Amino acid sequence: xxxxxxxxxxxxxxxxxxxxxxxxxxxxxIEVYEGGAAYEIEVSDADGRTLALFAAEPAALELVDPDxxxx
Numbered sequence: 001x002x003x004x005x006x007x008x009x010x011x012x013x014x015x016x017x018x019x020x021x022x023x024x025x026x027x028x029x030i031e032v033y034e035g036g037a038a039y040e041i042e043v044s045d046a047d048g049r050t051l052a053l054f055a056a057e058p059a060a061l062e063l064v065d066p067d068x069x070x071x
Contacts (some may be wrong), residue, residue, distance in 0.1 A: 001036070002035055003032070008063070010064050011025045011061065011062075015060060016041075016052070019052050020052035021043050021054065025052070026064055027042055029041060030042045037057075038058075039055065039056055041055070046049060053059050
């Protein structure tokens with residue numbers, strides 16, 4: 001089952017460090033590709049400015065508890 005659009009996710013790998021998103025970074029799913037085969041992730045600062053934008057495979061992501069504070 002695909003992760004829902006606009007879910008908050010944490011990177012479980014360091015494969016996107018070069019994109020500005022090291023291991024543990026929290027971002028949002030802004031696009032779901034091919035039934036969940038990949039996701040477009042946006043990482044933003046507190047003012048809403050995009051810090052990183054990249055596609056990630058499901059294995060690289062963990063859902064963030066909605067009650068957890070952002071990083």
